[in-house]
Amino acid sequence: MATVRKRGSKYQAQVRIKGFSLQTKTFLTSAAAKAWTRRVEMSMDDGSWIDPRESRSVLIGDILDLYVEDIEKFEAIDKSKAHKIDMVRRYFGHLSIHELEPSHIMDFAAERSKQVKPSTLGKNLYFFKQAVSNAEMLHGLVLVGRPLDNTIKILTQRKIIAQSEERTRRLEGDEWKQLTDEAGTHWIRPMLEIAVESGMRQGEIHSLEWKHIDFDKSLIGIWRKDKRSVGGKKWHIIPMWRGVREALLRVSNETGKGSTVFCVKRSSSISDKFARMCTKLDIVNLRFHDLRHEAITRMFEDRKMSVEQVRLVSGHSSLDQLSRYVNLRPEDLVD
Numbered sequence: 001m002a003t004v005r006k007r008g009s010k011y012q013a014q015v016r017i018k019g020f021s022l023q024t025k026t027f028l029t030s031a032a033a034k035a036w037t038r039r040v041e042m043s044m045d046d047g048s049w050i051d052p053r054e055s056r057s058v059l060i061g062d063i064l065d066l067y068v069e070d071i072e073k074f075e076a077i078d079k080s081k082a083h084k085i086d087m088v089r090r091y092f093g094h095l096s097i098h099e100l101e102p103s104h105i106m107d108f109a110a111e112r113s114k115q116v117k118p119s120t121l122g123k124n125l126y127f128f129k130q131a132v133s134n135a136e137m138l139h140g141l142v143l144v145g146r147p148l149d150n151t152i153k154i155l156t157q158r159k160i161i162a163q164s165e166e167r168t169r170r171l172e173g174d175e176w177k178q179l180t181d182e183a184g185t186h187w188i189r190p191m192l193e194i195a196v197e198s199g200m201r202q203g204e205i206h207s208l209e210w211k212h213i214d215f216d217k218s219l220i221g222i223w224r225k226d227k228r229s230v231g232g233k234k235w236h237i238i239p240m241w242r243g244v245r246e247a248l249l250r251v252s253n254e255t256g257k258g259s260t261v262f263c264v265k266r267s268s269s270i271s272d273k274f275a276r277m278c279t280k281l282d283i284v285n286l287r288f289h290d291l292r293h294e295a296i297t298r299m300f301e302d303r304k305m306s307v308e309q310v311r312l313v314s315g316h317s318s319l320d321q322l323s324r325y326v327n328l329r330p331e332d333l334v335d
């Protein structure tokens with residue numbers, strides 16, 4: 001049972017459930033207090049609650065596992081992110097969260113900085129920080145001091161870690177012809193065409209369903225990631241341009257219409273296949289996600305769309321986010 005009582009200018013929240021110790025916390029607003037009680041009750045109910053009295057003995061490895069489990073309730077974790085989390089687990093997993101000292105983090109940064117770029121090291125520590133925050137917000141972890149947050153600030157100031165470098169890779173020369181020729185009639189061929197025409201993400205293409213495709217109105221419905229929305233996803237309607245229509249009709253004629261458009265088990269299989277194709281063709285530093293950059297840039301270059309029109313199709317919530325995907329070439333702007 002959860003209760004929220006006003007105590008002076010603050011609100012005291014309590015959660016009392018059989019089998020668990022009484023949990024109490026004070027907040028500035030009633031809404032924050034009620035949100036906390038809901039999170040506590042939910043984590044107690046699903047067995048992921050961490051008793052504050054036992055927080056000192058919680059291993060960092062367990063915190064990372066809990067983070068991955070929470071992510072996978074909504075989506076499959078991609079290989080790159082899983083690898084970076086594993087690196088953190090290998091180095092810190094045996095420590096309890098309250099044994100963590102700034103010196104541990106500095107030693108990790110010193111070792112990893114010899115092997116990877118500042119942006120990659122930054123992601124290692126960012127996911128570590130996210131995992132700890134996840135355990136605090138959703139599972140009742142109580143921290144004394146914040147060595148991770150403070151050390152990340154110092155490492156950032158010293159430019160030992162950095163944000164991800166913006167990619168500007170686009171298709172060059174006859175790379176598109178090489179890729180489509182190599183794909184032939186393989187299932188990845190229509191995926192390539194849809195990606196470079198629509199700007200849809202790999203996961204969005206992978207999860208396309210026939211019931212959300214309207215050939216009469218030339219519209220496609222997709223779920224897109226949106227941290228501000230309930231469940232972390234938001235429904236979007238995008239136009240079905242000719243190249244996308246042709247690719248979808250070809251898939252329909254060849255495989256029929258089941259529930260999903262593509263019968264590929266894992267989204268990661270797409271990027272894996274694409275990487276093998278690029279290796280075989282000696283195409284360097286090109287990723288499947290770069291096709292989204294290519295598509296969005298073409299919307300400006302070839303379709304002469306406005307910023308708002310492109311945002312409507314791409315799903316970007318801000319101009320800053322969109323600008324990272326636009327890679328106009330100076331030579332293409334010359335009269």
